[in-house]
Each structure stands twice: as C-alpha cells, then as structure tokens.
Amino acid sequence: MQRIGVFICWCGSNIAATVDVEKVAEVIKSEPGVVYAANYQYMCSENGQQLVKQAIKEHNLTGIVIGACSPRMHEATFRKAAEAAGLNPYMVEVANIREHCSWIHKDMEEATEKAVILVRTAIAKVKLNAPLMAGESPVVKRALVIGGGIAGIQAALDIADAGFEVDIVEKNATIGGRMAQIDKTFPTLDCSACILTPKMVDCAQHEKIDILSYSEVEDVKGFVGNFNVKIRRKARFVDETKCTGCKICMEKCPSKKGLNEFNMNLNTRPAIYIPFAQAIPNVAVIDPTQCIKMKTGKCGICQKFCGVGAIDYEQKDTFIERQYGAIVVATGFKPISVDNFNEYGYNDNKDVITSLELERLMNAAGPTNGVLLRPSDGEHPKVITFIQCVGSRDTSGCGKPYCSKICCMYTAKHAMLIREKYPDTEVHVFYIDVRTPGKNYDEFFRRAVEQYGVDYIKGMVGKVYNENGKLMVQGSNLIDNEQITIESDLVVLAAAIEPEPSVRKIATLLTASIDTNNFLTESHAKLRPVESPTAGVYLAGVCQGPKDIPETVSQASACAAKVIGLLVKDKLKTNPCVATPDETMCNGCSQCANVCPYGAITYVEKEFRLGGGKTEIRRVASVNPAVCQGCGACTVTCPSGAMDLKGFSSKQIMSEVEAICKM
Amino acid sequence: MQDVSTEKKEFTPNIVAFCCNWCSYAGADLAGSSRLTYPANVKIIRVPCSCRVNPMFVLKAFQRGADGVILCGCHPGDCHYVTGNYYTRRRMALLYSFLNYMGIEKERTRVEWVSAAEGARFASVMNDFVKQVTELGENKRLTDLRVKEGE
Numbered sequence: 001m002q003r004i005g006v007f008i009c010w011c012g013s014n015i016a017a018t019v020d021v022e023k024v025a026e027v028i029k030s031e032p033g034v035v036y037a038a039n040y041q042y043m044c045s046e047n048g049q050q051l052v053k054q055a056i057k058e059h060n061l062t063g064i065v066i067g068a069c070s071p072r073m074h075e076a077t078f079r080k081a082a083e084a085a086g087l088n089p090y091m092v093e094v095a096n097i098r099e100h101c102s103w104i105h106k107d108m109e110e111a112t113e114k115a116v117i118l119v120r121t122a123i124a125k126v127k128l129n130a131p132l133m134a135g136e137s138p139v140v141k142r143a144l145v146i147g148g149g150i151a152g153i154q155a156a157l158d159i160a161d162a163g164f165e166v167d168i169v170e171k172n173a174t175i176g177g178r179m180a181q182i183d184k185t186f187p188t189l190d191c192s193a194c195i196l197t198p199k200m201v202d203c204a205q206h207e208k209i210d211i212l213s214y215s216e217v218e219d220v221k222g223f224v225g226n227f228n229v230k231i232r233r234k235a236r237f238v239d240e241t242k243c244t245g246c247k248i249c250m251e252k253c254p255s256k257k258g259l260n261e262f263n264m265n266l267n268t269r270p271a272i273y274i275p276f277a278q279a280i281p282n283v284a285v286i287d288p289t290q291c292i293k294m295k296t297g298k299c300g301i302c303q304k305f306c307g308v309g310a311i312d313y314e315q316k317d318t319f320i321e322r323q324y325g326a327i328v329v330a331t332g333f334k335p336i337s338v339d340n341f342n343e344y345g346y347n348d349n350k351d352v353i354t355s356l357e358l359e360r361l362m363n364a365a366g367p368t369n370g371v372l373l374r375p376s377d378g379e380h381p382k383v384i385t386f387i388q389c390v391g392s393r394d395t396s397g398c399g400k401p402y403c404s405k406i407c408c409m410y411t412a413k414h415a416m417l418i419r420e421k422y423p424d425t426e427v428h429v430f431y432i433d434v435r436t437p438g439k440n441y442d443e444f445f446r447r448a449v450e451q452y453g454v455d456y457i458k459g460m461v462g463k464v465y466n467e468n469g470k471l472m473v474q475g476s477n478l479i480d481n482e483q484i485t486i487e488s489d490l491v492v493l494a495a496a497i498e499p500e501p502s503v504r505k506i507a508t509l510l511t512a513s514i515d516t517n518n519f520l521t522e523s524h525a526k527l528r529p530v531e532s533p534t535a536g537v538y539l540a541g542v543c544q545g546p547k548d549i550p551e552t553v554s555q556a557s558a559c560a561a562k563v564i565g566l567l568v569k570d571k572l573k574t575n576p577c578v579a580t581p582d583e584t585m586c587n588g589c590s591q592c593a594n595v596c597p598y599g600a601i602t603y604v605e606k607e608f609r610l611g612g613g614k615t616e617i618r619r620v621a622s623v624n625p626a627v628c629q630g631c632g633a634c635t636v637t638c639p640s641g642a643m644d645l646k647g648f649s650s651k652q653i654m655s656e657v658e659a660i661c662k663m
Numbered sequence: 664m665q666d667v668s669t670e671k672k673e674f675t676p677n678i679v680a681f682c683c684n685w686c687s688y689a690g691a692d693l694a695g696s697s698r699l700t701y702p703a704n705v706k707i708i709r710v711p712c713s714c715r716v717n718p719m720f721v722l723k724a725f726q727r728g729a730d731g732v733i734l735c736g737c738h739p740g741d742c743h744y745v746t747g748n749y750y751t752r753r754r755m756a757l758l759y760s761f762l763n764y765m766g767i768e769k770e771r772t773r774v775e776w777v778s779a780a781e782g783a784r785f786a787s788v789m790n791d792f793v794k795q796v797t798e799l800g801e802n803k804r805l806t807d808l809r810v811k812e813g814e
Contacts, residue, residue, distance in 0.1 A: 070692045099695025105703050114703045511743045515780035597745040631744035632715030653720055660679050660706045661727035
C-alpha cells in the first residue's frame with residue numbers, strides 16, 4: 001500500500017499570494033494514497049526540510065511530493081532530505097507551482113485550481129516511482145580550457161596551481177586573446193600587455209599546462225568526468241619544437257603584403273610571421289594563402305635562412321585525442337562588423353575607425369608606434385569625435401539588442417588618454433546613456449569630463465559624411481535640443497561586441513545551451529552563473545555575456561574553483577535515470593542502438609526459459625548505464641515497447657497525462 | 664449567433680505541454696521568473712528530451728479529453744542529447760498525418776523549439792497555441808470514443 005506525503009510550500013508570498021496553499025493541502029489530503037499533507041512557509045529551509053524528514057519517519061511514507069518551485073531549483077535538496085530520513089531519493093517528485101503557476105497567473109481561484117492539478121499529477125507519477133540507485137563513474141583528472149584569452153589563461157593557471165593537468169586549446173597562433181590587443185586598461189590605466197604577458201609566460205612555463213595553440217576542438221564525446229575530445233592541430237608549416245622565434249624568416253620573407261590581423265588590418269605583415277613580439281608560443285606560422293612557395297612552388301627563402309630547419313611546407317593538420325574530466329569554455333568575443341551602419345560611413349572614409357583599431361593606433365607596439373596619426377594621411381587629428389552604442393542597444397535588427405557593457409568605460413579611457421597625450425586635441429563623445437557601474441568606474445568617467453574636459457553630448461549621430469576632406473558628424477544634442485554638426489579629423493565608433501562566432505560550433509559539440517545572441521547560457525542566472533546546464537562544462541568571459549577584464553578574471557577563477565571541486569573527486573555519481581530493456585519483450589531488432597547518440601546499447605545472447613523444460617537463446621539489448629544519458633530516444637523507437645526509461649517511464653508519463661486530463 | 668447568456672462558461676481548452684528538461688522546461692521557468700503570463704489551462708509535463716515523448720502519449724492525451732497537445736524542445740542543433748529533437752520532428756510529422764487520417768485537426772498539436780533563454784518566447788508560444796485551440800473548440804472526436812467513467 002502506497003503512503004504518500006504531500007508538502008506545499010508558500011515560498012513566502014511568492015506562491016501563497018496567488019495560490020491558496022492551505023486549500024491545496026486540504027484538497028490533496030483526500031487523494032487516494034495520500035496519508036499526510038502539510039503546508040509550510042519555506043519548505044527548502046532547514047525547518048521545512050526537518051518537517052519532511054519527520055513526516056517520512058512518523059507516517060512511514062513511501063513517496064513524497066513537494067509542491068514548490070521548479071525541480072531544477074530544489075529537487076536535489078528534497079532528495080537529500082528524503083535520503084537522510086531513510087527514503088530512496090528517487091521517491092521524490094516536485095510539482096512546480098511557482099514558476100509554472102503562481103508567478104504566471106493573477107487569479108487566485110484559477111491558480112489554486114491549477115496548483116491542485118499539478119500536485120495531483122506529481123502524485124500520480126510518484127506512485128509509479130521505483131527506488132533507484134546512482135552508479136559511479138571515474139573522473140579523469142585533467143581539464144580542457146577552450147580559448148587562450150585572459151579568461152582561459154586565468155582559469156588554466158588556477159586549475160594548474162591546484163595540481164591538475166590543464167590543456168589550453170587556442171585557435172590562433174598565440175594565446176593572449178583580445179586583451180593582448182588592448183593598449184591600456186580602465187579604470188587604472190595599467191598597460192594591458194604589462195599585466196597580461198607575465199601571465200602568458202606563467203602558462204608557458206607551468207609544468208601542468210600544455211598550450212595547444214593554432215588548434216581547434218573538432219569533436220567531443222562522453223560526459224562529465226570523462227570527456228573524450230578530438231583536437232585538430234592546424235598545420236603552421238613551422239616545426240613548433242624547433243623554431244626559436246628569432247624572426248629572421250620574417251625579415252627575409254619577400255611576401256610582406258599580408259594584412260596584419262593583430263593590428264586590426266591597419267598595416268601589413270610577412271607571409272611567415274609571429275603575431276606579436278610577446279607571443280606565446282613564440283613560434284612562427286605561415287599563411288598558406290600568402291606564401292609564394294606554397295602558391296607557386298618557387299621561393300623557399302625562409303627555409304634557406306632558418307638556422308634550425310624548422311620550416312616544413314609539407315606539414316599537414318594532425319589530430320590528437322585526449323580525455324578530460326571538465327571543460328572550461330572561454331572563447332571570448334569580437335567587435336561586430338560595422339559595415340551595415342552606412343550612416344557612419346566606415347567603409348567610405350579611412351578616418352572612420354573602430355575603438356579596437358584606435359587601441360592599436362595608440363599602442364606603442366602598434367602600426368604607428370603609439371603616435372596617434374590618422375590612417376588617411378598620417379596627420380595628427382585635431383578634432384576627434386567618438387560615437388557610442390554603435391550596434392549596442394539596437395533593436396532595429398542592424399545591431400545587437402543588448403548593452404555591450406564595456407564601451408562607455410573604454411571610450412572614457414580613450415578620450416582621457418588622448419587629452420593627456422595631445423592636450424591641443426578636441427574630443428567629443430556622442431552618447432545615449434553613460435553607464436559606469438563598478439568600483440571606481442564612475443569616478444573615472446567623471447575625471448574624463450571634469451579633469452580632462454572631454455565634451456560629452458547626449459544624442460545620437462545621424463550621419464557622418466566627407467566634405468572637403470573633413471569628416472562632418474551630424475547629430476542631435478538632446479540637452480540643448482538642437483541639431484549640431486562637428487567638423488572632425490577622426491571618428492571613432494564604439495562597436496558592439498558579440499561572442500566569437502566559433503562558439504556556435506563548440507556549443508553544439510558540448511551540447512551546451514546558447515541564446516539567440518550566441519551567448520552561452522548559464523545554469524542559473526544568479527546562483528550558478530559559471531556553470532553550463534551541461535554537467536562538467538563551465539563558462540568564463542564574454543562567451544557567457546558582455547563583461548570587462550576584472551569580471552572576466554573573477555569568472556575564470558570561479559570556473560577554476562568549480563573545476564577543481566570536480567577533479568578532486570575520484571568518482572562521480574551517475575544519473576540513475578537510464579534506459580532499461582524488458583528482456584522478455586526485446587526481439588533484438590537493433591532499432592534502439594541505431595538511435596542512441598552515445599552508443600550505450602549493445603546486444604547480448606541470453607538464454608530464456610520457454611516452459612516444459614525447454615529454453616531458447618535470444619539476442620537482446622543491453623544498456624551500459626555509465627554511458628546512457630537518459631534521453632529516451634530508444635524508448636520511443638522500440639517497436640515492441642521493451643525499452644523504458646527509469647524515472648520517466650511510459651507508465652509514469654501516461655499517468656501524468658491522465659491526471660492532467662481528468663477534470 | 665448563439666445566445667451567449669445560455670452558455671454556462673466560456674470554453675477554456677485543456678492543454679498538455681511536454682517540455683524537455685534542458686531547454687523548454689527551463690524556458691518555462693524563465694517565463695515564470697520573468698512574471699510573464701499565459702493561460703492557466705496549460706499544464707507542463709517534464710521529460711528529459713522531447714524525443715522521450717511517444718506519439719502514444721499525445722494520443723492518450725486526446726483520448727482522455729485534452730483539447731491540445733504541444734511539444735517543446737531545444738532548437739535544432741542545440742539538443743542536449745545531440746540529436747533528440749530531430750527524432751521528435753520526424754515522429755511528429757508522421758503523427759500529424761495520422762491525426763489527419765483520424766479526423767483530428769492537426770492544429771491541436773504543435774512542435775515548438777524554445778531555448779532556456781527564451782522565457783518570452785515560451786509565453787508567447789503558449790498564448791498563441793491556447794488561442795488557436797480555443798478557436799477550434801472542444802476536442803470531441805476522440806473523447807467521444809473513450810470509455811466514460813461510471814458507464
């Protein structure tokens with residue numbers, strides 16, 4: 001005989017304000033099988049859990065239903081409580097009467113009625129629950145970090161310092177990422193390279209860190225604790241183990257017309273190159289689309305001059321496979337293309353540049369050696385106009401609907417640096433709002449205005465056009481309510497940032513959720529902000545949402561803490577909700593194995609009794625519970641209905657359907 | 664025109680929604696925590712993946728008197744189990760023709776992709792679906808066939 005206990009949570013007023021919790025408990029009390037029903041203010045609290053434990057013991061409950069918030073929130077909490085009271089943790093069901101009821105409905109009667117149905121549905125299910133035991137799977141004590149920017153570097157260093165092996169996979173020829181391109185950092189005006197490059201060197205020298213640069217993740221199999229990752233090591237046509245980074249090849253290379261991506265295409269580089277002076281690894285790479293030898297077969301000068309014989313024109317992509325216990329995604333961002341914004345004339349005027357291009361123009365290692373010269377004629381610009389929110393907070397479809405978060409601060413930084421270095425320069429900034437939350441951020445912005453006399457104009461720019469060699473910036477000044485035109489020498493666009501496009505493929509490989517803006521989704525916006533809903537996958541940096549360097553570093557360290565917490569375990573409990581075949585019904589048709597995405601189903605020959613002393617040997621499906629992830633694809637495919645899913649059995653779901661339809 | 668005053672109550676359809684645990688159920692949670700509203704006659708059943716939904720469950724719901732059944736899963740390519748939602752898509756395409764054969768309006772079932780970040784989309788999909796089913800009216804075709812309790 002089933003003895004079900006039902007616990008209805010008020011969640012303070014979150015549920016109780018729209019659902020008559022007492023009435024729900026009262027109605028449910030008379031449901032067949034229910035021997036105990038209670039309501040309490042906060043079921044998830046210590047006292048609430050105590051109430052559950054006590055009731056389980058006192059009323060000898062065989063199953064419990066909690067009517068509360070989403071099971072994604074507290075199912076684990078109540079399972080633990082049940083276990084502590086001696087009840088199998090899988091004899092717990094949660095009826096979601098908060099997110100799916102009280103929060104979306106206004107009418108009390110309606111919401112209460114729905115809550116009763118939801119609780120009844122959960123009761124119908126729990127009656128068919130069976131005690132389940134979680135299995136165990138080993139943990140590979142090695143982490144993978146995808147992306148070698150500051151997020152990836154920080155995460156890798158923290159994990160490695162705790163004593164675990166880490167691999168950084170970076171698609172570019174060097175680690176460093178976007179931060180390496182930046183000149184100064186707000187709000188302290190630290191030199192970006194000065195604080196980043198020592199960390200890059202630390203990575204290279206750390207005995208636990210293996211940097212796989214110029215490599216990409218090709219395939220991911222497995223699950224938390226046991227990922228099997230295939231990595232493509234792209235051919236760099238230079239032997240990484242031999243190259244000493246002497247740069248003689250760069251000097252001798254006759255093909256010097258390649259666009260320098262690191263300098264935002266503002267100058268050129270040879271076909272064989274090291275992206276920047278402090279690159280890690282400090283190893284050259286050949287651009288095969290530009291190399292004369294590789295295009296025509298004639299040249300080979302770099303090979304001739306290379307003192308260590310590192311050049312190999314025949315090098316091919318290679319693949320390696322490695323096992324990891326945890327994966328950190330830190331794929332970073334790129335500024336959006338501003339080509340679509342015709343009004344700013346980026347494509348028509350050389351002196352309309354993006355902020356990242358300005359960053360390179362002001363950097364001592366940049367194309368102008370740090371002297372601010374405008375790209376068109378190499379003159380010092382006397383009037384510079386910044387345009388904020390280019391593609392940010394843009395719901396027209398041209399840009400991005402979100403705030404890119406960093407632009408207000410870096411524009412203030414640029415304006416300040418320019419005024420500091422070239423006091424005779426006039427600086428104007430068109431803005432919609434100035435958003436500077438953060439420690440010392442608003443003070444920083446105010447310094448730009450008050451101390452450095454940067455002219456902030458509230459309003460949007462309608463048009464940038466060229467008139468007699470001058471850039472005319474036409475916009476509105478909303479404070480003075482007038483249309484203005486500023487004659488400028490240089491226009492800087494604060495382009496929105498978007499996740500690095502390669503994240504899309506990585507999300508698919510990892511089965512990590514991604515939102516419509518291509519940002520990876522965290523498990524819980526507030527309480528699990530660095531974890532992906534996919535177990536064992538963690539998120540650091542802008543791949544999860546726009547953020548600046550301090551936030552990225554904090555998030556990376558948080559990821560590292562999560563990864564370390566996972567890797568110190570020798571074994572993980574596996575999900576017991578796996579597929580299981582009824583061998584007496586299975587006819588070994590292989591349909592289930594065909595649809596299984598994990599290859600968890602194999603076939604075994606088994607002997608079955610037929611009666612009358614006779615036996616037969618039949619081929620039947622067998623599920624490996626450590627590999628099965630419990631999706632249930634096989635259960636629907638099975639033509640004889642032999643396959644079922646523990647925890648979500650056909651009978652359970654049918655009973656839920658019936659409970660909902662019973663009016 | 665029907666005389667409205669003689670009607671007992673405005674027809675409110677009963678709708679069963681199957682939501683996959685990873686995307687749509689989380690999307691529904693987000694709709695809740697964002698305090699977006701959709702009608703109370705939508706009741707959600709959590710399944711690990713949309714591919715766990717046997718077409719039998721849909722038929723069962725219609726047989727037991729549901730007026731509409733909606734299946735929500737991750738967007739194609741984003742399935743937590745890699746390929747689950749592709750199976751859902753194919754199976755449901757077949758089910759549509761079967762429902763059509765049985766004389767049940769195909770508009771009573773729907774497959775929608777809702778990600779964990781699309782709370783607003785979840786609410787709007789539900790509002791839209793409820794409206795669509797309300798317009799179709801009560802599902803009489805299959806409920807008439809079921810064995811009524813107490814008979």
